[in-house]
Amino acid sequence: MSARHRSLAAQIRRWTEGGGLRDRNVLLLALILVLLIGMTILDSVGVTTGSFNSDYLASSLINYVPLALLALAELFVITTGRGSIDLSVGSMVSVVGMIFGILYVNAGWSLASAVVVALLASMLLGGVNGVLTAYFGYPALITTLATYYAYQSIALVITGASPISGARIAGLYSAADSIELPVIGQYFPLVPLGMFTFVLPVAVVAWLLLNRTTYGRSLYAIGTNTTAAQWAGIQTRRTQLLAFVASGLVSGLVAIYTVAQFASARPDAGTSGAGMALPAITIAVLGGVAITGGIGRLSGVLLAALLIVWLNASILIVVPGNAGTQLQFLALAVVLLGASLVDALPTRLRRRGSGADGPTLPVPTTTNPQ
Amino acid sequence: MTATETDPSAGRQAIGRILPPVVTGQEVVLLVVVAVLWVLLGLFTPSFLTLGSIGPLLVAVAPVALMGIGMTFVIITAGIDVSIAGMIMVCAVITAKLLVTVNLPLLPAVLVAMAVGALLGTVNGVLVAYGRVHPIIITFGTWNLFLYIGYRVFDSSTVNGIPGTLSVFGRGAAGSTFGVPHSFAIAVVAVAAAWWFLRYTRPGRNLYAIGGDQEAARLAGIAVRPRLVWVYALTGVMVGLSACITIATGTSTLDQSVGQGKELEVIAAVVIGGTSIMGGRGSVVGTLLGALLVQSVRSGVTQLGWPSQLAFLFVGLFIIIAVGTDLLRERARRAP
Numbered sequence: 001m002s003a004r005h006r007s008l009a010a011q012i013r014r015w016t017e018g019g020g021l022r023d024r025n026v027l028l029l030a031l032i033l034v035l036l037i038g039m040t041i042l043d044s045v046g047v048t049t050g051s052f053n054s055d056y057l058a059s060s061l062i063n064y065v066p067l068a069l070l071a072l073a074e075l076f077v078i079t080t081g082r083g084s085i086d087l088s089v090g091s092m093v094s095v096v097g098m099i100f101g102i103l104y105v106n107a108g109w110s111l112a113s114a115v116v117v118a119l120l121a122s123m124l125l126g127g128v129n130g131v132l133t134a135y136f137g138y139p140a141l142i143t144t145l146a147t148y149y150a151y152q153s154i155a156l157v158i159t160g161a162s163p164i165s166g167a168r169i170a171g172l173y174s175a176a177d178s179i180e181l182p183v184i185g186q187y188f189p190l191v192p193l194g195m196f197t198f199v200l201p202v203a204v205v206a207w208l209l210l211n212r213t214t215y216g217r218s219l220y221a222i223g224t225n226t227t228a229a230q231w232a233g234i235q236t237r238r239t240q241l242l243a244f245v246a247s248g249l250v251s252g253l254v255a256i257y258t259v260a261q262f263a264s265a266r267p268d269a270g271t272s273g274a275g276m277a278l279p280a281i282t283i284a285v286l287g288g289v290a291i292t293g294g295i296g297r298l299s300g301v302l303l304a305a306l307l308i309v310w311l312n313a314s315i316l317i318v319v320p321g322n323a324g325t326q327l328q329f330l331a332l333a334v335v336l337l338g339a340s341l342v343d344a345l346p347t348r349l350r351r352r353g354s355g356a357d358g359p360t361l362p363v364p365t366t367t368n369p370q
Numbered sequence: 371m372t373a374t375e376t377d378p379s380a381g382r383q384a385i386g387r388i389l390p391p392v393v394t395g396q397e398v399v400l401l402v403v404v405a406v407l408w409v410l411l412g413l414f415t416p417s418f419l420t421l422g423s424i425g426p427l428l429v430a431v432a433p434v435a436l437m438g439i440g441m442t443f444v445i446i447t448a449g450i451d452v453s454i455a456g457m458i459m460v461c462a463v464i465t466a467k468l469l470v471t472v473n474l475p476l477l478p479a480v481l482v483a484m485a486v487g488a489l490l491g492t493v494n495g496v497l498v499a500y501g502r503v504h505p506i507i508i509t510f511g512t513w514n515l516f517l518y519i520g521y522r523v524f525d526s527s528t529v530n531g532i533p534g535t536l537s538v539f540g541r542g543a544a545g546s547t548f549g550v551p552h553s554f555a556i557a558v559v560a561v562a563a564a565w566w567f568l569r570y571t572r573p574g575r576n577l578y579a580i581g582g583d584q585e586a587a588r589l590a591g592i593a594v595r596p597r598l599v600w601v602y603a604l605t606g607v608m609v610g611l612s613a614c615i616t617i618a619t620g621t622s623t624l625d626q627s628v629g630q631g632k633e634l635e636v637i638a639a640v641v642i643g644g645t646s647i648m649g650g651r652g653s654v655v656g657t658l659l660g661a662l663l664v665q666s667v668r669s670g671v672t673q674l675g676w677p678s679q680l681a682f683l684f685v686g687l688f689i690i691i692a693v694g695t696d697l698l699r700e701r702a703r704r705a706p
Contacts, residue, residue, distance in 0.1 A: 083648075085506075087634070132690065137701075139647045141450075142693050145638060150686030156679035275631075278452070282510050291504045322526035326518055333514035336507070337497070344502040 008033065024288030027339060028303040032310065039314045048317045058189035060313035062261070065194040066093075066254045068305035070280035071287065072206055073247040075301050077140070078284055080240045081223030081293020087144040088129060089251045090277040091151035093270030096122040096255035098155050101164035101265025111172075119252045125151060126248015130241035148277070155267045165264035172260040198257050202250060207298050209246075219243060223293030279332075283308060286336050288343075308332060396644030396696060400659040407666050415673040421549055423669065426541045429619060431658075431665045432553035433612035437636045438643070438657035439564045440491075440605030445640055446568070447598060448581040448649025449498060449505035451605050454636055456516025457490045458629030461613035463520055466529040466624045469536070469617075476535050484610035490516060491606020495599035513633075521626065529624040532617060540618035553615045557658065560608075564654040577601065581649030638685055639664055642692040663688060 008030070043052035050056065070089050077086040100118035103109045109117075125147070132143040210216035221229040222236045230236050254276075259265045270276040287304030289296030311331050316324045412419035437454060444451050465483040468474045474482065490512070497508045537544040539553045546552060568574040579587040580594055588594045616628060641647060642663060643656025664685055671681040 136694070137697055138693060141647050142641055142689060145634060145641070146686040146689035148634065149638070149682040149689070153679050153682035153686065157677050157683070160677065161679060278510065285507050285510070291507060326521040329514045329521065330518035333511045333518065336514070337511035340503040340507050340511070341501050
């Protein structure tokens with residue numbers, strides 16, 4: 001084990017010297033490996049309160065679904081540049097969850113039609129953000145701060161702040177359950193179903209969109225330089241609008257997943273406590289999405305979400321209870337600040353470095369698909 | 371740079387842009403909106419325009435306005451601070467614990483809160499100024515860091531039996547003189563001082579320069595980094611003071627949800643007040659009026675007997691309308 005550890009350390013050193021740490025995926029993978037190896041050692045020593053194994057890791061993925069999806073939504077929006085960000089994803093989760101709950105339980109619609117209408121509503125909500133930002137020229141931070149308040153308010157007022165539950169919604173709980181994989185399942189731990197029904201399709205579609213379509217290229221183009229993109233014949237406004245619509249749609253999917261997971265539609269599902277938006281943005285940034293736009297990869301976001309979910313799960317198994325929950329905040333702070341500051345180190349040597357990634361290196365990062 | 375202008379009217383226009391009019395259009399509009407709102411609420415509710423209703427409203431405005439001063443400064447430098455919720459928590463829980471355990475007197479309690487805030491704000495400032503990472507990322511990070519510290523100090527329980535030492539800031543009889551709440555008076559004085567500072571002093575003007583173009587400001591000889599450090603530190607100090615008001619207006623129990631969501635509330639007040647989120651433009655008077663508008667809406671919605679959460683819908687609409695009018699004015703000014 002220690003030999004593996006040493007070779008890993010040597011490799012990290014080599015990557016660092018070759019500028020490899022600037023590749024966020026390498027850094028994230030290394031951190032995930034260090035975490036897994038470290039936890040395996042701690043587990044074999046007997047420090048952990050439960051057993052740290054693949055079953056535990058797989059079951060912790062239940063938290064991965066909403067976090068990774070919303071971080072993907074932020075990837076689309078933040079990549080469009082000019083300070084674009086979506087603060088309203090949490091509120092959209094709340095509203096769409098309530099709309100779904102009302103249609104499915106109170107109005108007695110069929111599951112399929114309730115889901116379709118809820119998702120259409122979520123695209124409309126994202127569209128409002130997009131139109132205000134792309135066509136009316138509001139800064140995205142302002143638009144989505146306003147709709148964060150407005151959507152949250154609608155979600156709470158629509159049923160007088162009471163959640164919707166009942167036998168029909170409880171029946172959806174199986175959608176968030178863990179399943180055994182077909183054929184090869186006996187060799188693998190039980191993975192939450194949401195990983196296959198929600199994360200996998202969204203990730204595949206998003207990857208194809210970003211890397212294999214004109215739309216994806218336009219998205220990176222307007223984020224890198226809006227004026228240049230416009231002169232290149234890209235419809236910059238429509239591209240940005242669609243990014244916000246995508247963010248709304250993904251929030252809608254998270255809403256339906258959250259309703260299934262908690263077996264009730266809660267009006268504060270996406271905004272209670274610290275809310276869902278700020279963690280999602282944090283994950284996106286940790287995954288190497290430049291807040292200045294134009295840079296960001298799907299794989300980075302997925303890895304960052306995996307790191308944080310497993311880190312949180314690891315902390316809870318070593319330090320159980322409240323102390324563990326508190327330690328998760330510290331861990332997120334250290335990882336986020338550490339990764340951003342390490343990333344900014346090389347740019348500090350240049351005269352005008354700004355943002356998490358150096359402005360002189362966007363081309364190789366964005367044009368290499370994965 | 372305006373001295374080279376030959377056309378006198380153009381020169382005056384340029385000077386006007388450097389030193390904006392004493393009261394900007396946005397502030398006049400906000401003042402009118404708040405006045406109209408108050409008159410309407412006075413007509414449609416029996417008790418809105420009474421001392422028993424306006425007093426608590428002004429007390430509730432105070433912390434948002436005070437933190438808004440710091441946030442206005444930060445946003446003028448083209449930064450942002452989303453760690454406010456964490457800072458309030460740390461300041462409030464440390465102060466509350468000291469009030470309970472050693473029965474700290476009023477002045478030391480306020481000083482402790484402000485000192486803790488200054489320390490946390492300095493952490494933000496140093497990381498923003500020297501880390502070369504976007505302020506929103508830095509403060510996302512420190513927000514989590516401060517939450518950790520706050521929860522540790524709370525020690526997974528509430529702080530109970532807080533004495534009434536800070537009641538001079540509260541809603542009660544001890545909290546006001548001749549009907550004017552002390553905390554609101556402090557906020558108004560602080561806003562006046564910040565207004566003067568931003569408008570008439572060199573360090574104040576420098577903040578606009580930094581927000582307009584950081585690199586140009588540096589080349590013009592402005593010590594950008596030290597300025598940034600103390601702007602974030604000042605936000606911390608204001609958060610510390612606001613934490614005292616938060617303790618004073620609460621019950622004798624402080625729970626762990628203190629401060630939650632405040633960062634967005636403060637940013638909302640700042641942007642409704644006409645400060646540009648892009649930096650380089652903004653006013654603290656607008657921020658005070660923005661905070662007043664938001665709180666009036668919340669109070670009004672409750673007194674009209676509507677669901678209290680409906681207030682947030684209006685807050686969202688006000689943000690869109692306020693920034694929208696500002697965008698239109700900007701477009702008109704740029705048009706030939």
